[in-house]
Amino acid sequence: MNTIKMKTEVANCLTTVQLKNLFNNNTLLLRLPEFFDPFSCATLSQKIHQRMPLGFYENAPKIGRIGKAFYETISNPDSHDEYFQNSSQWIENLRKCCFPYISPIDALRVMLDDLWPKGSTVASLDGRRMFVGLARYFTSESSAEPHQDIIQRDAPGTDLSAKVQRQIAFNVYLTTPEYGGEIEIWDWIATQEDFYRFKDSRTDFAYAFDRTLIPEADLLIKPNTGDLILFNSNNVHAVTPSSDDRLSISCFIGYCGDDSPLVLWS
Ligand SMILES: O=C(O)CCC(=O)C(=O)O
Ligand SMILES: [Fe+2]
Structure with missing residues (x-):
């Protein structure tokens, strides 16, 4: 258990070293409390x-989302095309929706540009620009x-997939449930x-492992409103059932080598 504890970290701001520790799996989870203040979150x-x-994942219909996850489109060519056709618009929609506040994804993009030697960019897949900034919505049902x-x-x-060597998940929690989540x-x-x-x-649950067949999780973390969590x-x-609404803005950050920009997608 001690080893696991050492693999979680709490920090005030993100650094290059912390990012590298996440990419290398030296840190299992990094938490930046109050990345967004409670008023901005509300x-x-x-x-x-x-x-x-609000829509629901096509292949995980209990999970609500705004925008679309690339994962949903992998076995549906129409959905795949829709994802790429709308990606820039969905990024813009989130930015406009948040204005005059900064969207959590734009905050991340600026932060990564400042701390990563080659900055960051929205990922492209075979020449097509991806979407970044999925809002995930869990209710008491999910x-x-x-x-x-x-x-x-x-x-x-x-x-x-050839160039991404490591992948971390980015989540900023705008609403958190009283219990669970x-x-x-x-x-x-x-x-x-x-x-x-x-x-x-x-x-x-085609995306999932059967809980009854695998060991218990090594770590359980309850995000607070405003937290930024990376893992x-x-x-x-996994995410445990929530007693009420849980809204996060999320994306993946891909590491493509020290001399390449980080790539972002949802
Ligand atoms: O909502 C969360 O806390 C994590 C969701 C998740 O599975 C991910 O970001 O990959
Ligand atoms: Fe996930």
Whole structure:
């Protein structure tokens, strides 16, 4: 348990060293408390709910979202095209919706440009610009079962999956539930073989591991409103059921080598 504790870190601001520790899996999870203050979080959540249409993941229909995750489009060519056709518009929509506040994704982009030697850029996949800035919405009905986010599995054979060497998840929590909504993380980068072996057999959970077949998580963290949390998304992770609304703005950050820009997508 001590080793796991050392793998979580709390900080006031993000540094290059912390990012590298996340990419290398020396840190399992990094938390920046009050990255956004409570008033900004309340204002942004309200604006987002009022101005942006909520949908549900096509392949995880219990999880609400605004914009679309690349993962949803991987086995549906129409959805795939829609994702790329709308990506710039969805980025702009979030920016406009947050104005005059900064959208959490724009805050991240500026921060990465300042701290990473080659800055950051929105990812492209075989020449098509991706979307970044998915708002994820969990209600009392929803949770995320144990899963991994690995671009090589979602977009095999593409230029992006060839160049991304490490992937971390970025989440800023604008609304958090009174109970539940914790992140569970396993200190375990499961192989594709492990995934097939321990896969959830229910249709709505094709992305997930079956909890009854895998060990308990190594870490349970309850995000507070305004927190920024980063973790290596190749590790198995999950979100426990929430007692009420939980809204986060999220994306992935891909490491493509020390001399390349970081790439961002949702
Ligand atoms: O909402 C969260 O806390 C984490 C969600 C997740 O699975 C991810 O960001 O990859
Ligand atoms: Fe995830």
